[in-house]
Amino acid sequence: MSTLIKTDWQILTGFWHFAAKYKHLIIIGLSSMPFSVAANLLFPWLMIKIIDEQIAQGDLSQLPLMLLYMTGVLIMNYISDAVYSYSLRLVGQRTIFDIRQALIARIIKLPRSYFDKTPTGMTLSRLTSDLESIGDSFVLGVLGIIKDSINTIGLLIFLYVINWQLATVILVLFPPILMITQYVRNKLRTLYQITRSSLARSTGYLQECIRGISTVQLYAAEQEVENKYTQLTDEFLHAQVKANGWDAALFSIIAGITTIAMALIIWSGSNLVLSSAVGIGVVIAFINTLEKIFVPIRDFTGQITAIQRSFAAFEHLDELFSEPLEEAEHDLYSDAELGSKLDTFESIEFNDVSFRYKAGDPYVLKNVSFTLNQGQQLALVGSTGSGKSTIMRLLTKTYEGYEGHVLVNGLELARIPKLKLESLFSMMQQDVFLFDQDVSFNIGLAKVDQPAVEEAAKYVYAHEFIESLPNGYATHLQSGGDQLSAGQKQLISFARAMTNNAQLILLDEATSSIDSVTESLIQKALERVFEERTVVAIAHRLSTIRESDQILVLEAGEIVERGSHEELVKQQGVYANLLQEELV
Numbered sequence: 001m002s003t004l005i006k007t008d009w010q011i012l013t014g015f016w017h018f019a020a021k022y023k024h025l026i027i028i029g030l031s032s033m034p035f036s037v038a039a040n041l042l043f044p045w046l047m048i049k050i051i052d053e054q055i056a057q058g059d060l061s062q063l064p065l066m067l068l069y070m071t072g073v074l075i076m077n078y079i080s081d082a083v084y085s086y087s088l089r090l091v092g093q094r095t096i097f098d099i100r101q102a103l104i105a106r107i108i109k110l111p112r113s114y115f116d117k118t119p120t121g122m123t124l125s126r127l128t129s130d131l132e133s134i135g136d137s138f139v140l141g142v143l144g145i146i147k148d149s150i151n152t153i154g155l156l157i158f159l160y161v162i163n164w165q166l167a168t169v170i171l172v173l174f175p176p177i178l179m180i181t182q183y184v185r186n187k188l189r190t191l192y193q194i195t196r197s198s199l200a201r202s203t204g205y206l207q208e209c210i211r212g213i214s215t216v217q218l219y220a221a222e223q224e225v226e227n228k229y230t231q232l233t234d235e236f237l238h239a240q241v242k243a244n245g246w247d248a249a250l251f252s253i254i255a256g257i258t259t260i261a262m263a264l265i266i267w268s269g270s271n272l273v274l275s276s277a278v279g280i281g282v283v284i285a286f287i288n289t290l291e292k293i294f295v296p297i298r299d300f301t302g303q304i305t306a307i308q309r310s311f312a313a314f315e316h317l318d319e320l321f322s323e324p325l326e327e328a329e330h331d332l333y334s335d336a337e338l339g340s341k342l343d344t345f346e347s348i349e350f351n352d353v354s355f356r357y358k359a360g361d362p363y364v365l366k367n368v369s370f371t372l373n374q375g376q377q378l379a380l381v382g383s384t385g386s387g388k389s390t391i392m393r394l395l396t397k398t399y400e401g402y403e404g405h406v407l408v409n410g411l412e413l414a415r416i417p418k419l420k421l422e423s424l425f426s427m428m429q430q431d432v433f434l435f436d437q438d439v440s441f442n443i444g445l446a447k448v449d450q451p452a453v454e455e456a457a458k459y460v461y462a463h464e465f466i467e468s469l470p471n472g473y474a475t476h477l478q479s480g481g482d483q484l485s486a487g488q489k490q491l492i493s494f495a496r497a498m499t500n501n502a503q504l505i506l507l508d509e510a511t512s513s514i515d516s517v518t519e520s521l522i523q524k525a526l527e528r529v530f531e532e533r534t535v536v537a538i539a540h541r542l543s544t545i546r547e548s549d550q551i552l553v554l555e556a557g558e559i560v561e562r563g564s565h566e567e568l569v570k571q572q573g574v575y576a577n578l579l580q581e582e583l584v
């Protein structure tokens with residue numbers, strides 16, 4: 001089997017098309033480089049000229065012109081540096097912006113199976129810290145390395161041309177500087193890893209505690225939470241302090257080596273001056289250039305580490321981009337093939353359907369078959385874990401990969417694009433997710449106008465309670481609708497399901513206990529839906545589904561009984577038992 005592990009280079013080239021869009025900016029940035037290098041070389045060259053050919057000769061006639069040149073060179077340096085940084089940083093920022101947009105577009109289309117196996121925090125960190133890491137580490141690292149390497153090589157060649165003996169003095173100091181920086185960087189890398197992982201752990205812990213704040217307060221566990229958090233952040237602080245120490249040490253060591261180099265240059269330079277091999281200007285130019293060579297070398301290993309660190313982020317993003325969008329893999333019906341076949345709901349047919357969530361897992365649906373025609377009501381009944389919600393999830397294409405056939409109006413469900421189902425089916429969910437927005441948004445999800453929102457609310461008897469809220473439909477629902485009762489949340493979910501006038505209502509009745517006033521509203525709404533629409537319902541209270549045309553009783557993924565309420569009662573089987581339990 002061929003290995004699918006990509007090299008860093010392959011991953012990186014996979015992202016190139018994002019940056020390639022800004023080729024013109026990259027060309028502008030890179031073409032400023034020769035000017036920057038030229039300025040870096042011209043400056044010491046002019047200095048030598050001024051000292052050795054003007055000052056040392058006692059002839060200052062050319063001095064104003066030389067100073068003018070120097071000013072020009074400095075200005076050229078600033079401008080080229082600014083053009084380089086501005087344009088290439090802009091490329092970095094725009095590229096990251098585009099990657100973020102592409103990532104979000106991808107994430108929201110990923111199948112539910114992805115979200116089942118991936119913690120939310122991990123997906124969010126791809127969009128935040130991984131992208132930030134690419135911005136901070138990769139973009140700045142690469143920009144720094146390109147600029148510093150070209151400048152350093154240019155300067156070294158220049159110094160060798162001016163005087164090879166003094167240039168060799170500088171070159172001799174390269175190996176110890178590289179060794180020391182490598183050693184300190186390794187220490188820093190380990191410490192940075194500790195700081196990152198301890199920060200991630202403490203932030204994760206804090207996130208969890210804030211999410212579960214009501215439990216923390218209810219059980220008076222504030223002190224324990226505080227202690228644990230202090231312990232986790234202590235580790236972070238400790239590693240950070242150590243890292244600061246090493247960072248400062250590296251800085252001082254390089255400053256020390258620069259001083260040693262200066263002493264060596266002065267010492268050997270003085271001898272060369274005395275023997276008239278070079279002018280004093282050359283020695284001064286060498287001293288002036290030292291920092292420009294040693295500081296980039298100090299930063300070099302850091303930039304390499306930063307770039308390496310960003311490879312992990314690229315790898316994470318690549319994984320996310322490689323996550324399959326399940327629907328795209330299927331041979332979906334074209335618009336022409338569908339024609340008007342899905343304009344009105346006619347029937348659903350489950351034909352020997354089996355399903356498991358993952359290959360190798362046990363089947364949670366086994367050979368399920370049933371038919372539901374327009375205008376009928378089908379109820380799914382069974383103990384917890386028997387597979388009722390799984391049937392709903394297959395119908396809404398939340399999960400794919402069933403065995404057997406599911407036909408909607410005679411068309412294979414797997415081949416129907418999800419969007420086409422939207423106007424046909426509507427789901428009244430058990431887990432009501434309310435957005436931190438007003439009631440109207442929560443009902444219409446910004447897809448329908450206010451009259452349609454109110455019409456849907458009236459249909460499910462939610463209008464009255466919504467009107468009694470402080471700002472009616474404009475009332476802001478905070479933290480997932482904490483100010484609403486479980487029943488009120490359900491009514492909003494019902495209204496949401498009604499906004500698109502879908503012909504088939506998929507109903508997942510809530511198990512949560514509901515106050516009696518809202519309960520009667522919910523019952524009225526359900527009765528109306530059952531009377532007027534085609535319904536597939538998971539009902540926890542059997543009273544809700546009494547009037548259904550067909551009741552399927554599931555046990556461990558299999559249909560064990562089917563029939564109307566009366567027929568099942570007569571059978572004296574599982575359904576009759578469930579009914580008995582409910583009455584008790």
Ligand SMILES: Nc1ncnc2c1ncn2[C@@H]1O[C@H](COP(=O)(O)OP(=O)(O)OP(=O)(O)O)[C@@H](O)[C@H]1O
Nearest residue numbers: 116357358364382383384385386387388389390391
């Ligand atoms: N995302 C998932 N991944 C793996 N297994 C799952 C997943 N969701 C449900 N299951 C398993 O599938 C089986 C059927 O679950 P399902 O949610 O369909 O039951 P249910 O009858 O709707 O139960 P309840 O009445 O409690 O909602 C259970 O054994 C459950 O553990």
